[in-house]
Amino acid sequence: MRNKLRAATALLGAALLAGTPQAIALTGAADHATGADAAFSSPVSAADPAYEVLVFSKTAGFRHSSIDDGITALRDLGAEHNFTVDATEDAGAFTGANLARYEAVVFLSTTGDVLNGAQQTAFEQYIQGGGGYVGIHAAADTEYDWPFYEGLAGALFHSHPAIQSATVKVEDRAHDATAHLGTSWQRTDEWYNYRSNPRTTARVLASLDESSYSGGNMSGDHPISWCKDYQGGRAFYTGGGHTDESYAEPAFRRHLLGGLRWAADRTQADCRPETGYQTLFDGSSTNGWKQAGPGGFTLADSTLTSYGGLGMLWYSAQEFKGDYSLKLDWKMAGDDNSGVFVGFPASDDPWSAVNNGYEIQIDATDVPERTTGAVYGYKSADIAARDAALNPPGEWNTYEIRVTGERLEVFLNGQKINDFTNTDPARSLAQGHIGIQNHGDGDDVSFRNVRIKHSGSTPGPRSGEVKGVNGKCLDVDGSQTADGTKIQLWTCSGSDAQKWTVADGTMRALGKCLDVSGGGSADGTRIQLWSCNGTGAQQWSPQADGSVRNPQTGKCLDASGGTWNDGTPVHLWSCHTGPNQKWTLP
Structure with missing residues (x-):
């Protein structure tokens, strides 16, 4: 089942044909691609050894009309990339002998209880033997009473708003499922909310900017695609794929291909959880x-x-x-x-x-x-x-x-x-x-x-005042500790509301973290105090020019307006050279 053929030098000759894209001068503007189809430029560099994939689309609840389009898209990808697809809604395919034929099993918008006890056992043994799992969209709306499956999928469905356009933030651009995308991806789909956050057990590849659409309920940290090593096997999930149109999008099809290649062990990636960098x-x-x-x-x-x-x-x-x-x-x-x-x-x-x-x-x-x-x-x-x-x-x-x-x-x-x-x-x-x-x-x-x-000792938490424009201090309004409390400028007083601890990429006061509201990226997004959660909305990177940047958005901590009196709120803003973006950290 695991035909690796991983020797790098054997693949070198084919890879040399890939060529090198022309780059621009370092002094030029960086290209933050937001249109995924425009950024779609990452072909598979060498032919994969042939393999077989099982696509399973049984539904015991809501049935998505896009299932047929999904099967067609996966078969097209297989014809292009050297794998064959067997599609079934017969749970009887889940036997040890039959599953051993496949490098990966795709749960394509399955819903409800789709496997009996013996079939569940066979699938568990398949994963534990090194098998691959790909979950698409409603695969998270499946097998709520099977703990193994919940761990495999990473998170289960809670609710969803209406179909609408949203901004997908691409967090990992090394994984084959997302390397072809820009730093953000604008697309329309039905965006699931999940019952739990998979970030602590999986490598999040992409997340939703909840400020870019209506109906997100995951407090600004909203993973939408992830991967993980699980009990000896590999698991990839994407929340996209509700709409029929999804499966005609070149960038989404390439996203599926990359997830499938990784689950089938045809490409490698670091899918360990990652926080605090x-x-x-x-x-x-x-x-x-x-x-x-x-x-x-x-x-x-x-x-x-x-x-x-x-x-x-x-x-x-x-x-x-x-x-x-x-x-x-x-x-x-x-x-x-x-x-x-x-x-x-x-x-x-x-x-x-x-x-x-x-x-x-x-x-x-x-x-x-x-x-x-x-x-x-x-x-x-x-x-x-x-x-x-x-x-x-x-x-x-x-x-x-x-x-x-x-x-x-x-x-x-x-x-x-x-x-x-x-x-x-x-x-x-x-x-x-x-x-x-x-x-x-x-x-x-x-x-x-x-x-x-x-x-350990590197370089150790540093605590003290964070001073900004006009020598005023970064301050928690009224020394309050409720999530969402305003962060502002105030005359330095030595109070705990102005004592910040800088460690592991975060800035903390009163036991909570400096946070970009809703994980947003628009100029003017509110900066607030929030319970620490390890997300990109709470990561801050001091720069050599004195600014403090939020790496997830590439934007800076900014004192709003142009007068900067006591009570001036701080917000997120495009980085520039103004004094209201200069900070002295402890």
Whole structure:
């Protein structure tokens, strides 16, 4: 059932045909694509080994007219991408022997209780044996009394408003289901509310901006598509697909294909839950970063792509001390060369990072200690584990680089591939900067979504006043603690209402978090106090120019108006150079 064929070098020749998209100059404006069909530009880079998929669409409750369109779309995708589809509404297909034929099983807008006890057991054993699950739309309105299924699906249906257009915020642009999309996706569908939030158990790929439509009830954190590893198998879910028209949308069909490829183990991704990361590069600008050496990086579609060199783009705004987890997404165009540096001192000489830090290599075809996943020149990756986790050139990958004291662990698409301990007294992983390499002409490597999560002593929570324009303090109105309390400017007084703790990308006062109301992104969106929930609406990234950016929206914390008296509310606003967006943090 699991025909992996994951050796990267075997796929390299086909991947080289993918080519490299033309980029724009770093000084140009970043492209935040909002029309998904316009952003649809991510073909599968090499043919997948043939496989079989079971599409199950039995309904014991409401029946969606779009089921037939969904089956047709999946069959069309199969004809284009080397898999065959068996479609059935016969629950008798759920036997151990029959399920073993399939790399993935799609629950296409199933409703109600569709499997009996023996069939449920067979499906559980299929997943536990490494099988794949894809849930589409009303798959979340299925099997409410089967705890295994609720865990597999990630969340179950609660309610829905009328069909309407909404803004989908794309949180993960490395997964094959969402890599083709822009940072936001405007589309029309029936948008489910769910009984629970899957964020703590799954990697959220996309969520809804509840301020962009009516009827969302998930307090501003509204996942709509996610993936997870579950009891030995893989589970992908998307809330889209109610309307007949969905299955004719190229971007939605590509979304389904990516989820199916991942569930069928034809592409890899990091589907571990992720919260608490501070964004270092959010796609909108390179504030806080500096180029060392020749060459550089172009910025387009919220993506940095290397050119020329040998040089390095390094994060100069902060030196990292103690333990941390660094994550970033990367893609090679072909047989290219780059790397991620950690643990080096501040310097405008890229060779300082080479000589004083450590490089986690990105290179498809070099010798083991200098190829992808290696600590360059020191320790090869576990090649078998690396090949099993690696996507070929033309597809995105995710690194986690975890530093614990002098220990450096490398995870590729969620799988551990290297474990190295520094014993060189002249080097130390316990403190230093991070950077990404531009290796030379013709080495085209792209990066997205650079983020870091501190632990232990790095750099430790910092508490005190947050001062803004005219020396006034960021203040919780009336020292109230109710969710939704206004955040404002006020003459500094030393009160607890003005004592903020900055840690793990959040800003906290009175036990609650600084929050973008409803997870909105429009200029003027209210900033408020809210119970901490780990969402992007509560993530704040200090910038080198003194602004404080919300990475999810790319917009800044802003004191409204132009007089800035006591009581002036703060809100979200497009970033500029004005004094009302300059903040001094503790």
